[in-house]
Amino acid sequence: xxxxxxxxxxxxxxxxxxxxxxxxxxxxxxxxxxxxxxxxxxxxxxxxxxxxxxxxxxxxxxxxxxxxxxxxxxxxxxxxxxxxxxxxxxxxxxxxxxxxxxxxxxxxxxxxxxxxxxxxxxxxxxxxxxxxxxxxxxxxxxxxxxxxxxxxxxxxxxxxxxxxxxxxxxxxxxxxxxxxxxxxxxxxxxxxxxxxxxxxxxxxxxxxx
Numbered sequence: 001x002x003x004x005x006x007x008x009x010x011x012x013x014x015x016x017x018x019x020x021x022x023x024x025x026x027x028x029x030x031x032x033x034x035x036x037x038x039x040x041x042x043x044x045x046x047x048x049x050x051x052x053x054x055x056x057x058x059x060x061x062x063x064x065x066x067x068x069x070x071x072x073x074x075x076x077x078x079x080x081x082x083x084x085x086x087x088x089x090x091x092x093x094x095x096x097x098x099x100x101x102x103x104x105x106x107x108x109x110x111x112x113x114x115x116x117x118x119x120x121x122x123x124x125x126x127x128x129x130x131x132x133x134x135x136x137x138x139x140x141x142x143x144x145x146x147x148x149x150x151x152x153x154x155x156x157x158x159x160x161x162x163x164x165x166x167x168x169x170x171x172x173x174x175x176x177x178x179x180x181x182x183x184x185x186x187x188x189x190x191x192x193x194x195x196x197x198x199x200x201x202x203x204x205x206x207x208x209x
Contacts, residue, residue, distance in 0.1 A: 030183050037150055037180075044092045044105040051146035053090040056130075056157070058083065058121050083119040085129045087112040091142045110138060123161040130165070149179040157181070 039046045040053045047053060063081045093108035114129045133139050147170070151157040158181060166177040 026183065033180070033182065037182075040148060041090050041109075042107055044107060047090065047092055047107065047148075048146075049092045049105075050144050051091075051148060052142065052144045053088075053148045053150070055088040055150045056126070057086050057151065058126075058154070058156070059086055060084075061119050062115070080117070081119055083116045083121055083125070085114040085116070085121075085126065087114075087130075087133055089139065089142065091144065108142075110142065112136065112139065121156055123156045123159050126156050127161060127165045145174060145176060147175055147177045147179075149177060151179075151181060153181045153183065 037055075041047075061081045061083055088109060088111050090107055090109045092105055094103050094105055096102075097104050112133055114132065116125070116129070118125060134143070147166075149166070156162075163179075166179050170177050
């Protein structure tokens with residue numbers, strides 16, 4: 001069938017092709033970002049001794065009580081809940097190799113989980129949690145003057161308040177911050193892109209027949 005002199009199948013094929021190319025472009029960006037993030041977590045030269053990598057994320061709300069989260073009863077909800085803000089901190093450490101008799105560098109990591117009865121999970125809560133973390137004696141013992149921060153694109157991490165904290169408050173303390181956002185909301189972008197790849201690719205093949 002033709003519409004204004006344009007074959008309908010050709011038009012649909014071109015539309016699918018454009019979508020495929022767009023998804024492919026964003027997929028490769030997400031993949032490059034993931035590879036860079038993993039490089040910082042594993043390569044001492046890439047991270048450097050004057051930098052720490054911090055990934056941050058809010059987990060789901062944790063409900064108190066003995067009941068399972070799948071038991072949606074009034075008794076379950078009466079116990080209340082708390083919020084979990086997680087920080088993964090990676091830094092270059094050293095250890096003595098008894099075999100080679102040499103001191104070797106490696107990437108060490110600490111996970112800090114902050115529990116709070118305030119479950120609002122707003123930007124102000126995140127900043128408050130970050131300030132609390134920086135007062136922790138373990139964090140202070142591994143802290144460097146350079147932060148590389150990774151988070152998802154949820155609004156509580158991607159707003160003026162958080163940017164002000166990174167670029168003004170921390171800068172006033174001599175901390176240099178590079179903050180990065182994964183392109184997804186909840187950490188599933190690579191998986192979703194793969195599904196879209198296969199689906200769109202099958203449709204393009206179908207329209208090509």
